[in-house]
Amino acid sequence: MRRPQTKSKKFKLQKRHSEFQEIELLEAWTESGKPDSGSNPLSLSPLPEKSRIGRLPDGSFSRYAGVEKFSQLPLSKRTKDGLAESKYEKMTEIQRATLPHSLCGRDILGAAKTGSGKTLAFIIPVLEKLYRTRWGPEDGVGCIIMSPTRELAGQLFEVLKSVGRHHGFSAGLLIGGRKGVDTEKESVNELNILVCTPGRLLQHMDETPNFDCSQLQVLVLDEADRILDVGFKKELNAIISQLPKHRQTLLFSATQTKSVQDLARLSLKDPEYLSVHEQSATATPNRLQQIAIVVPLDQKLDMLWSFLKAHLNSRILVFLSSCKQVKFVFEVFKKLRPGIPLRCVHGRMNQERRMGICSQFSEKLSVLFATDVASRGLDFKNVDWVVQVDCPEDVDAYIHRVGRTARYLSGGRSVLFLTPSETKMLAKLQEKKIPIRSNKGKILQTVSGLLSALLVKYPNLKSLAQRAFITYLKSIHFHKDKEVFDVTKLPVDEFAASLGLPMTPKIRFLKQKDKGKSLSKEPSLVPESTADKNLFELPREILGTGTVEEVEVEKDFLLEKDSLLVGDGKSTDVEDAVPATRVLKKKKKLKINVHRPVGTRVVFDEEGNTLPPLAKLSDLKSSTDSIRLDKEKVNQRYAELREEMKMVDKEDKALDRQRRKEKRMKEKLKRKRGKDEEDDAAGSEEDISGSDREANTSRARKKGKIYFGSDSDDGESKKNKDTSGSVNADTVTLAEQEALALKLLNSMHP
Numbered sequence: 001m002r003r004p005q006t007k008s009k010k011f012k013l014q015k016r017h018s019e020f021q022e023i024e025l026l027e028a029w030t031e032s033g034k035p036d037s038g039s040n041p042l043s044l045s046p047l048p049e050k051s052r053i054g055r056l057p058d059g060s061f062s063r064y065a066g067v068e069k070f071s072q073l074p075l076s077k078r079t080k081d082g083l084a085e086s087k088y089e090k091m092t093e094i095q096r097a098t099l100p101h102s103l104c105g106r107d108i109l110g111a112a113k114t115g116s117g118k119t120l121a122f123i124i125p126v127l128e129k130l131y132r133t134r135w136g137p138e139d140g141v142g143c144i145i146m147s148p149t150r151e152l153a154g155q156l157f158e159v160l161k162s163v164g165r166h167h168g169f170s171a172g173l174l175i176g177g178r179k180g181v182d183t184e185k186e187s188v189n190e191l192n193i194l195v196c197t198p199g200r201l202l203q204h205m206d207e208t209p210n211f212d213c214s215q216l217q218v219l220v221l222d223e224a225d226r227i228l229d230v231g232f233k234k235e236l237n238a239i240i241s242q243l244p245k246h247r248q249t250l251l252f253s254a255t256q257t258k259s260v261q262d263l264a265r266l267s268l269k270d271p272e273y274l275s276v277h278e279q280s281a282t283a284t285p286n287r288l289q290q291i292a293i294v295v296p297l298d299q300k301l302d303m304l305w306s307f308l309k310a311h312l313n314s315r316i317l318v319f320l321s322s323c324k325q326v327k328f329v330f331e332v333f334k335k336l337r338p339g340i341p342l343r344c345v346h347g348r349m350n351q352e353r354r355m356g357i358c359s360q361f362s363e364k365l366s367v368l369f370a371t372d373v374a375s376r377g378l379d380f381k382n383v384d385w386v387v388q389v390d391c392p393e394d395v396d397a398y399i400h401r402v403g404r405t406a407r408y409l410s411g412g413r414s415v416l417f418l419t420p421s422e423t424k425m426l427a428k429l430q431e432k433k434i435p436i437r438s439n440k441g442k443i444l445q446t447v448s449g450l451l452s453a454l455l456v457k458y459p460n461l462k463s464l465a466q467r468a469f470i471t472y473l474k475s476i477h478f479h480k481d482k483e484v485f486d487v488t489k490l491p492v493d494e495f496a497a498s499l500g501l502p503m504t505p506k507i508r509f510l511k512q513k514d515k516g517k518s519l520s521k522e523p524s525l526v527p528e529s530t531a532d533k534n535l536f537e538l539p540r541e542i543l544g545t546g547t548v549e550e551v552e553v554e555k556d557f558l559l560e561k562d563s564l565l566v567g568d569g570k571s572t573d574v575e576d577a578v579p580a581t582r583v584l585k586k587k588k589k590l591k592i593n594v595h596r597p598v599g600t601r602v603v604f605d606e607e608g609n610t611l612p613p614l615a616k617l618s619d620l621k622s623s624t625d626s627i628r629l630d631k632e633k634v635n636q637r638y639a640e641l642r643e644e645m646k647m648v649d650k651e652d653k654a655l656d657r658q659r660r661k662e663k664r665m666k667e668k669l670k671r672k673r674g675k676d677e678e679d680d681a682a683g684s685e686e687d688i689s690g691s692d693r694e695a696n697t698s699r700a701r702k703k704g705k706i707y708f709g710s711d712s713d714d715g716e717s718k719k720n721k722d723t724s725g726s727v728n729a730d731t732v733t734l735a736e737q738e739a740l741a742l743k744l745l746n747s748m749h750p
């Protein structure tokens with residue numbers, strides 16, 4: 001037993017020794033720019049000072065400028081093995097450009113197109129830095145990698161785990177929205193690498209006793225321009241003030257900041273600005289095909305629906321401007337069943353669900369409706385289409401959104417919907433080297449009419465629609481670029497109608513801000529349409545004008561934006577950092593601005609088309625086109641609909657009650673049968689020599705074919721019901737069925 005122990009100890013010592021040699025060589029490279037081939041591998045020099053950050057003398061990194069493979073770089077064996085096992089062999093452009101600099105301790109400002117491999121460009125130097133300084137558990141936090149969103153932090157953590165699998169460092173994912181902050185507090189001081197969002201990191205800095213980052217070696221900001229912008233300003237300043245100035249800082253983004261102010265905030269020292277695609281003809285990936293379609297605001301959902309129906313075998317990522325928009329479109333489209341799985345992700349969702357949905361989206365062909373929470377950094381696999389239903393707030397936001405497709409070597413396509421008043425965005429994109437051309441879209445199927453019927457049937461959808469309406473207008477109102485976004489140019493009544501709303505919600509924030517200004521109508525640039533216009537839409541002149549409904553709205557639109565989302569006072573993440581302010585619901589006397597006769601009970605076929613009786617409304621339309629509906633009629637119709645729905649509801653409830661009773665009876669019998677079978681197995685003489693009736697029942701029981709419910713499953717079972725002397729549920733009442741069941745039970749067990 002002793003021998004192997006000695007052997008393994010010896011082996012470990014040898015291994016450590018060779019690692020020391022390796023570190024020595026790497027250090028020598030770092031110091032001189034060349035591996036120190038002349039040094040004696042057996043003479044161990046003292047450990048390098050922990051705080052020292054090696055720097056490659058100018059020009060000497062050029063030795064590695066032309067190398068193509070990771071294996072040719074002076075990396076530790078552990079990192080090289082991790083890379084090889086993760087199937088990374090050849091470097092991408094940004095990795096080739098930045099690694100020689102970052103490996104010798106320089107501050108880096110790295111910029112490259114989306115999907116070009118920036119993550120490895122900072123994960124590798126992090127691992128190498130800690131390895132070379134022989135960082136251990138007792139040294140605490142050596143590196144912080146920050147990301148603006150929790151999902152992205154989770155993804156970076158996975159890459160770190162994969163490439164760093166042979167290293168012995170401890171690493172932790174610190175993001176908000178997860179329980180277990182107390183558990184984190186216990187171990188956060190022992191972690192060597194923190195992958196985090198700014199909010200959660202700050203929370204630990206504020207609350208965790210003895211939380212210490214004073215020995216920090218490397219700070220990484222992924223999506224640096226986003227973390228440096230106003231949304232994170234306070235958090236970032238507070239964090240930076242607690243970090244040592246003497247450290248290496250790596251900033252990466254597809255849309256990198258060059259602001260001197262930003263760089264000064266981070267105390268960068270002679271940073272290397274490495275933008276590998278600056279001379280490229282395009283700012284987006286070469287394999288990305290991009291088109292823009294001009295769609296009137298009130299036809300956006302029709303266009304989106306038509307698009308989805310035409311691309312059922314694709315993985316599609318759809319961007320909308322706010323959580324409420326995402327929720328609404330997801331919920332109503334789900335009810336209309338387009339024929340492809342639908343998912344949604346936004347900042348107001350439970351974190352576990354958010355993460356789960358993002359990973360499911362990579363696995364299955366589906367449509368993911370998302371806010372900008374999914375716009376940066378996320379590496380979904382094989383997204384075929386990115387559809388931007390709501391225009392991004394600027395060119396950078398556009399670049400990140402479309403960057404979710406056409407990643408690394410794969411291709412992809414994107415569509416941008418622009419309302420007629422947003423067409424200036426097209427020129428702005430083209431100015432910034434984005435090869436996008438405008439195209440005509442075809443509306444194959446309209447849904448706005450169906451939505452109004454859905455909203456009658458599901459009142460919660462109506463309030464979702466109202467909120468979606470308000471938050472959309474607010475998003476336009478708060479966007480900075482007024483050349484593109486002008487809320488006064490939007491056709492608000494038509495927009496409300498297109499969401500299925502029977503009346504236009506009151507837009508209070510505009511009333512206050514732009515008193516006197518009236519919202520004008522959009523120029524009509526209707527895309528080519530092969531579909532009938534909404535069949536049950538009544539002409540607007542029949543419906544009266546200028547009347548509104550007030551709805552509960554969030555006071556500050558920014559709260560609606562995921563990127564700046566915040567939660568309750570106990571913030572755990574920047575996404576949850578500012579307390580949400582709500583305005584109390586204020587009901588006012590409603591005047592109704594009806595857009596169309598609201599539907600009756602709706603039945604949909606598999607394709608999401610309405611079946612009669614809704615279709616009758618189209619007849620109603622043709623016969624009433626010329627009739628002016630007064631308010632009384634509308635109210636009367638509402639009352640009728642309510643009554644009708646009550647009746648339907650009653651019927652449904654009764655049916656449901658009956659089903660549940662039957663189910664209970666079935667279960668009771670099943671349990672009983674199980675018990676009997678146990679008794680059979682115990683070999684009771686009485687059971688074996690039972691009466692004919694018992695024999696019949698027992699035969700039926702063995703076949704598992706005693707039914708009392710009407711939902712029995714197959715034809716054969718129905719036949720058996722009769723032969724086994726059991727009951728035909730269609731011909732007896734529930735009470736009779738129950739009585740019979742009891743009788744049967746009693747007869748089986750007198």
Ligand SMILES: Nc1ncnc2c1ncn2[C@@H]1O[C@H](COP(=O)(O)OP(=O)(O)OP(=O)(O)O)[C@@H](O)[C@H]1O
Binds near residue numbers: 087120408
């Ligand atoms: N050297 C490499 N060899 C093969 N695949 C790579 C290499 N580097 C990165 N990749 C792959 O390329 C894809 C995109 O990488 P990554 O997520 O790092 O891009 P990015 O530049 O950070 O994109 P974004 O700007 O959207 O954040 C990932 O699937 C990653 O696994």
